[in-house]
Amino acid sequence: MGTSKLHNYNKKQLSLATITHALAHPARIAILQFISKQKSCICGSIVDELSLSQATISQHLKVLKEAGLLKGTISGASTCYCINEKEWEKAKVLLHQFMNTKFNAPNTSCCS
Amino acid sequence: MGTSKLHNYNKKQLSLATITHALAHPARIAILQFISKQKSCICGSIVDELSLSQATISQHLKVLKEAGLLKGTISGASTCYCINEKEWEKAKVLLHQFMNTKFNAPNTSCCS
DNA sequence: CTTTTTCATCGTAATATTGCGATGAATAGA
DNA sequence: TCTATTCATCGCAATATTACGATGAAAAAG
Numbered sequence: 029m030g031t032s033k034l035h036n037y038n039k040k041q042l043s044l045a046t047i048t049h050a051l052a053h054p055a056r057i058a059i060l061q062f063i064s065k066q067k068s069c070i071c072g073s074i075v076d077e078l079s080l081s082q083a084t085i086s087q088h089l090k091v092l093k094e095a096g097l098l099k100g101t102i103s104g105a106s107t108c109y110c111i112n113e114k115e116w117e118k119a120k121v122l123l124h125q126f127m128n129t130k131f132n133a134p135n136t137s138c139c140s
Numbered sequence: 141m142g143t144s145k146l147h148n149y150n151k152k153q154l155s156l157a158t159i160t161h162a163l164a165h166p167a168r169i170a171i172l173q174f175i176s177k178q179k180s181c182i183c184g185s186i187v188d189e190l191s192l193s194q195a196t197i198s199q200h201l202k203v204l205k206e207a208g209l210l211k212g213t214i215s216g217a218s219t220c221y222c223i224n225e226k227e228w229e230k231a232k233v234l235l236h237q238f239m240n241t242k243f244n245a246p247n248t249s250c251c252s
Numbered sequence: 253c254t255t256t257t258t259c260a261t262c263g264t265a266a267t268a269t270t271g272c273g274a275t276g277a278a279t280a281g282a
Numbered sequence: 283t284c285t286a287t288t289c290a291t292c293g294c295a296a297t298a299t300t301a302c303g304a305t306g307a308a309a310a311a312g
């Protein structure tokens with residue numbers, strides 16, 4: 029994340045940024061939607077679905093895995109990717125908390 | 141967003157990516173939390189709160205404004221920033237929908 | 253054993269982001 | 283008028299991202 033001053037932020041802020049960072053590309057959104065829709069989580073089929081090269085998909089999968097949103101299990105020659113539901117649930121809670129931040133009254137009245 | 145193939149994605153995917161992209165930095169998370177917590181939305185006080193230069197804060201505010209999450213109204217010498225509650229509500233709904241994607245049974249059983 | 257399939261990793265080029273200082277415009281106060 | 287104050291914008295350097303092809307490892311198919 030560039031020359032980021034990460035020490036200035038608390039854990040929740042950093043977790044939120046990690047999650048949103050992982051989601052911050054339409055290809056990764058599409059990959060997650062595809063995986064959650066599929067009956068099986070075969071990786072190669074994502075390459076057919078999205079018109080991106082296998083290497084690019086692999087990089088996006090890596091970002092999602094590093095953020096903890098995906099699990100990958102080696103299954104023979106291919107790797108099985110699926111949602112890390114435990115982490116997904118954590119992410120959902122964090123995002124929900126953040127998005128439901130209460131606004132103080134003055135904010136609703138200014139910037140008409 | 142680099143050499144992104146944006147034409148391959150639908151509107152919801154692009155909107156989600158725009159929103160998460162805007163949230164994908166702890167400084168911007170902190171800025172949003174600060175604005176929502178403050179009684180008034182004076183911009184300069186963010187510079188004091190976070191240990192980042194005024195120019196850097198200004199750039200983050202620009203990203204948030206471009207994503208539609210913030211509104212900025214010129215108020216004399218200073219600019220008043222606040223949450224764009226209409227857009228914030230839209231973002232909340234989109235994120236909620238996406239995070240509550242139903243997983244098919246096979247996903248829960250693979251990648252043990 | 254050889255070939256194919258499958259996916260990860262490396263190297264690369266183009267582009268975007270992050271952060272800062274410097275500059276500039278525009279209002280507020282002396 | 284002169285001087286702060288306030289914030290946006292420009293320019294820059296360092297780093298990260300996006301995307302691809304090429305290469306490599308490891309299992310499956312022949």
